[in-house]
Amino acid sequence: MPERKKRMITTTINGEEITFLCEPRQTLLEVLRDELGLTGSKEGCGNGNCGACNVLLDGVLVNACLVLAPEVEGRELVTIEGIAPGGELTLLQQKFLEHAALQCGICTPGFIVAAKALLDENPSPTEHDVRLWLAGNLCRCTGYDKIVRAVLDTAAALQAAQTTPTEVA
Amino acid sequence: MGANPKLDPIRGEGSGNGSRPQPSYKVIGTRPIRPDGVDKVTGRALYGADVRFPDLLHGKVLRSPHARARIRSIDTSQAEALPGVKAVVTGADLPTAEDRFEDLGEGGINLRYLSENVLAHGRVLYHGHPVAAVAAVSPHIAEEALSLIQVDYEVLPPVMTLEEAMAEDAPILLEELRTDEMGERGNRPTNVAAHFRYELGNVEEGFAQADLVVEREFRTQTVHQGYIEPQMATALYDQDGQITIWTSTQGSFSVRSQVAEILQIPVSRIRVVPMEIGGGFGGKITVYLEPVAVLLSRKAGYRPVKLVMSRAEVLMATGPTSGSRIRMKMGATRDGRIVAAEAELVYEAGAFPGSPVGSGAVVLLAPYNIPNVRIDGYDVVVNRPRASAYRAPGGTNAAFASESVVDELARKLGLDPLEFRLKNGAKEGDRMANGLPHPKIGYLETVEAIRNSEHYNAPLEGRGRGRGRGVASGYWGNWGGKSSATAVLNADGTVTLNEASTDIGGTRASIAMQFAESLGIPYEKVKIRVVDTDCVSYNDVTGGSRTTFGTGLAAYELGQKMKAAMIQRLADIWGVSPEEVVYEEMVFSAGENRVTFDEAAKLIERRSTPVMVEAEVYGKKYGPAFSTQCVDVEVDVETGKVTILRYTIAQDAGKAIHPAYVEGQMQGGVAQGVGWALNEEYVYDREGHLLNASLLDYRMPTALDLPMIETLIVEVPNPGHPYGVRGVGEVNIVPPAAALANAIYDAIGVRMTELPMNPARLLEAILAKQAQESTQPA
Numbered sequence: 001m002p003e004r005k006k007r008m009i010t011t012t013i014n015g016e017e018i019t020f021l022c023e024p025r026q027t028l029l030e031v032l033r034d035e036l037g038l039t040g041s042k043e044g045c046g047n048g049n050c051g052a053c054n055v056l057l058d059g060v061l062v063n064a065c066l067v068l069a070p071e072v073e074g075r076e077l078v079t080i081e082g083i084a085p086g087g088e089l090t091l092l093q094q095k096f097l098e099h100a101a102l103q104c105g106i107c108t109p110g111f112i113v114a115a116k117a118l119l120d121e122n123p124s125p126t127e128h129d130v131r132l133w134l135a136g137n138l139c140r141c142t143g144y145d146k147i148v149r150a151v152l153d154t155a156a157a158l159q160a161a162q163t164t165p166t167e168v169a
Numbered sequence: 170m171g172a173n174p175k176l177d178p179i180r181g182e183g184s185g186n187g188s189r190p191q192p193s194y195k196v197i198g199t200r201p202i203r204p205d206g207v208d209k210v211t212g213r214a215l216y217g218a219d220v221r222f223p224d225l226l227h228g229k230v231l232r233s234p235h236a237r238a239r240i241r242s243i244d245t246s247q248a249e250a251l252p253g254v255k256a257v258v259t260g261a262d263l264p265t266a267e268d269r270f271e272d273l274g275e276g277g278i279n280l281r282y283l284s285e286n287v288l289a290h291g292r293v294l295y296h297g298h299p300v301a302a303v304a305a306v307s308p309h310i311a312e313e314a315l316s317l318i319q320v321d322y323e324v325l326p327p328v329m330t331l332e333e334a335m336a337e338d339a340p341i342l343l344e345e346l347r348t349d350e351m352g353e354r355g356n357r358p359t360n361v362a363a364h365f366r367y368e369l370g371n372v373e374e375g376f377a378q379a380d381l382v383v384e385r386e387f388r389t390q391t392v393h394q395g396y397i398e399p400q401m402a403t404a405l406y407d408q409d410g411q412i413t414i415w416t417s418t419q420g421s422f423s424v425r426s427q428v429a430e431i432l433q434i435p436v437s438r439i440r441v442v443p444m445e446i447g448g449g450f451g452g453k454i455t456v457y458l459e460p461v462a463v464l465l466s467r468k469a470g471y472r473p474v475k476l477v478m479s480r481a482e483v484l485m486a487t488g489p490t491s492g493s494r495i496r497m498k499m500g501a502t503r504d505g506r507i508v509a510a511e512a513e514l515v516y517e518a519g520a521f522p523g524s525p526v527g528s529g530a531v532v533l534l535a536p537y538n539i540p541n542v543r544i545d546g547y548d549v550v551v552n553r554p555r556a557s558a559y560r561a562p563g564g565t566n567a568a569f570a571s572e573s574v575v576d577e578l579a580r581k582l583g584l585d586p587l588e589f590r591l592k593n594g595a596k597e598g599d600r601m602a603n604g605l606p607h608p609k610i611g612y613l614e615t616v617e618a619i620r621n622s623e624h625y626n627a628p629l630e631g632r633g634r635g636r637g638r639g640v641a642s643g644y645w646g647n648w649g650g651k652s653s654a655t656a657v658l659n660a661d662g663t664v665t666l667n668e669a670s671t672d673i674g675g676t677r678a679s680i681a682m683q684f685a686e687s688l689g690i691p692y693e694k695v696k697i698r699v700v701d702t703d704c705v706s707y708n709d710v711t712g713g714s715r716t717t718f719g720t721g722l723a724a725y726e727l728g729q730k731m732k733a734a735m736i737q738r739l740a741d742i743w744g745v746s747p748e749e750v751v752y753e754e755m756v757f758s759a760g761e762n763r764v765t766f767d768e769a770a771k772l773i774e775r776r777s778t779p780v781m782v783e784a785e786v787y788g789k790k791y792g793p794a795f796s797t798q799c800v801d802v803e804v805d806v807e808t809g810k811v812t813i814l815r816y817t818i819a820q821d822a823g824k825a826i827h828p829a830y831v832e833g834q835m836q837g838g839v840a841q842g843v844g845w846a847l848n849e850e851y852v853y854d855r856e857g858h859l860l861n862a863s864l865l866d867y868r869m870p871t872a873l874d875l876p877m878i879e880t881l882i883v884e885v886p887n888p889g890h891p892y893g894v895r896g897v898g899e900v901n902i903v904p905p906a907a908a909l910a911n912a913i914y915d916a917i918g919v920r921m922t923e924l925p926m927n928p929a930r931l932l933e934a935i936l937a938k939q940a941q942e943s944t945q946p947a
């Protein structure tokens with residue numbers, strides 16, 4: 001019989017310190033969605049193949065379905081719910097809307113988290129850079145065209161705005 | 170708005186794309202932000218799996234490890250005894266269903282088989298067939314309980330391929346099945362559920378006139394719709410017998426009817442709440458979990474029960490669409506007229522009858538005007554999951570065969586493949602294989618759009634030496650169906666529009682835009698909601714490319730009715746006749762009286778009868794869609810890998826309401842077609858176990874596998890819709906497999922007749938060709 005005893009984990013999620021109880025076998029994704037009600041991160045596969053559950057763990061892009069919940073003790077998490085602090089859409093989110101870069105939208109949270117991670121690391125990616133980086137995220141609806149354009153357009157707009165730098169991506 | 174200036178010219182909004190100037194629309198043709206957009210980029214939108222209740226139980230399904238077996242017995246006692254388990258159900262908990270056909274979604278369905286697919290009754294027919302289900306306080310406990318259910322199986326040899334199923338001494342999957350032989354019921358057990366024939370003219374005479382005949386046999390494998398959101402359902406069975414189901418579905422009313430029929434409960438006791446849906450493509454019409462969740466909820470003391478499939482379950486037991494074998498023969502005269510065509514289409518139905526071979530047979534030759542045609546279609550059961558609809562069901566398989574042969578004919582006749590299509594292409598009034606004449610269509614316009622495109626006219630470096638260009642066309646009939654909607658005028662001059670077509674790809678926007686255009690108000694004033702089955706009357710599924718057409722018709726009517734109602738109310742208030750009230754540019758006036766739209770809304774609420782209007786439509790004048798596509802590829806002859814260098818799609822939208830979402834449908838359909846053509850397939854072992862039930866092994870295209878997909882929206886208006894809308898969802902997936910096969914031939918001279926054209930298959934074909942060439946005398 002698997003271990004059912006719950007552990008107490010303290011972590012920072014979207015800037016707030018949070019303590020939760022979990023079983024060692026629970027994934028981070030399960031805890032986010034089922035215990036903490038942060039259902040913006042989606043489960044498309046549960047085994048690291050679709051990117052719908054992408055979150056940032058200490059600034060690094062990870063699949064929450066591949067992280068066990070106890071692993072986040074003392075660490076810092078950003079989920080899709082934390083991308084637009086204070087409710088103002090970021091430029092990236094705005095560009096997704098303008099470019100119609102979503103159809104059903106189930107992949108969108110993962111793509112936005114992943115694209116943010118890309119732009120944080122590489123503010124002026126080429127089309128190939130974007131495609132390579134986003135190859136871990138599956139979208140079955142869009143054919144990726146408008147997603148790639150939205151990300152490239154965000155990068156271009158951020159570059160153009162560099163004279164008055166703001167934290168927007 | 171373009172991300173990268175150098176990419177801008179290839180957006181579909183440019184000139185030379187075959188679209189005509191539309192003089193007077195204010196809203197239609199613009200690209201506003203969709204109403205549900207903000208929720209979807211912030212993670213707030215609630216999909217089926219996001220439903221939560223304090224006393225929620227979690228369900229899991231036990232599935233057959235065998236492809237074919239008899240169930241001798243099921244013992245659930247140990248599972249029931251596990252602490253935390255609240256209910257266990259099996260097929261014995263379902264009412265006995267008889268053979269009865271009902272149209273509960275997209276086409277007729279035998280209720281007995283629908284029920285048997287939800288939970289097995291005495292026999293299992295594919296790896297993954299549901300056998301029992303458990304509800305427990307946590308998903309992990311439910312899963313543990315599954316392992317405590319004892320099922321005694323008598324394992325039987327499976328029937329996995331069409332050849333095995335149609336062999337003389339084939340094991341029979343469904344003892345009761347008899348062939349529907351062109352309407353007559355056969356008299357012996359069989360795996361062939363149906364055989365039908367379409368015939369036009371006289372094929373023998375037609376082939377006698379031909380100077381050139383090409384005949385080939387094509388094969389395609391089972392593939393999955395591949396929506397990213399797995400199936401789920403949450404149900405609450407109340408003590409008073411009222412049932413609520415929260416689910417992601419293409420059709421809430423279809424779910425209601427299916428659950429009612431399977432559980433033999435009146436529809437009025439069931440309310441289906443459609444949650445946001447994470448893709449469907451035809452695969453989210455049939456119910457899988459909903460009846461199980463209802464049964465579990467009732468058995469578990471009326472607590473809500475949620476079931477969510479894993480990805481492996483999705484691949485094993487939902488979808489997929491049919492693998493097929495198609496023999497295609499076509500004859501043409503020296504001057505390039507197709508004079509005869511003969512085909513045999515054999516489609517896998519999966520475990521229960523009902524493959525889309527019928528629509529495949531219609532798609533097959535629909536783009537051409539051919540005087541002599543004979544098509545035979547066969548629907549064959551095999552031990553694979555029950556086939557369900559997938560975007561233009563049956564069409565991709567068929568067009569792979571016909572469009573490859575058309576390409577070969579054109580080459581052998583020394584004709585440009587687009588000229589050849591223009592010469593033989595179907596026009597209004599030409600008859601299809603099923604005898605029906607085409608209404609007004611825009612096929613030739615899509616061919617012209619590609620012929621005039623920058624892509625088709627750009628030289629391709631290295632062409633014929635590892636690089637090649639291919640074209641192909643496709644047809645889809647589209648659908649109209651039934652829609653119901655209401656609109657409520659608010660005192661602040663906005664309108665709440667309630668409709669019931671679930672929004673999979675931006676249809677809230679396309680419906681709200683048609684309403685706004687009809688009423689003459691800005692799009693921003695429309696608040697549109699997708700409501701549950703208790704709020705409006707019957708509404709068909711979001712499928713058959715029907716929503717922007719059919720629910721759009723309802724939106725148009727609502728706009729007209731609301732205008733009339735407001736005029737009538739104002740006439741009452743002003744003491745004039747309605748004919749005297751003029752409505753222009755959002756201003757109502759009659760003599761001295763004059764109010765803006767917003768003022769009118771307020772005035773009516775204060776001084777007159779409230780305004781709510783309803784529309785119920787049955788859209789029968791839907792317009793078929795055509796697409797023509799062009800692709801450039803590079804083939805690595807060392808590895809067999811195909812790289813797509815450039816892709817252009819032209820498609821007749823009738824009228825593009827929201828062009829960005831029309832382009833999105835075109836691009837998405839192409840991407841799925843590319844996956845089907847190059848990578849995707851179900852792989853089974855000899856015992857019928859699915860070997861690639863994960864998204865790593867069932868490999869769908871990623872962003873890295875595709876280039877930008879250039880779109881040319883063609884607009885040949887559908888006379889059956891006030892704004893000319895056809896449907897745009899499906900036809901785009903029909904041509905890609907053939908276009909790619911034709912491009913591969915152009916690149917390396919190898920004619921691929923089997924999908925997917927993955928490196929292994931292509932390399933084999935390349936090596937076979939090389940071996941053949943080296944044995945031929947120089």
Ligand code: FES
Pocket residue numbers: 042043044045046047048049050051052053054063064065066
């Ligand atoms: S759900 Fe985590 S990668 Fe698919």
Ligand code: FES
Pocket residue numbers: 101102103104105106107108138139140141142397447448
């Ligand atoms: S928008 Fe549906 S999966 Fe990406």
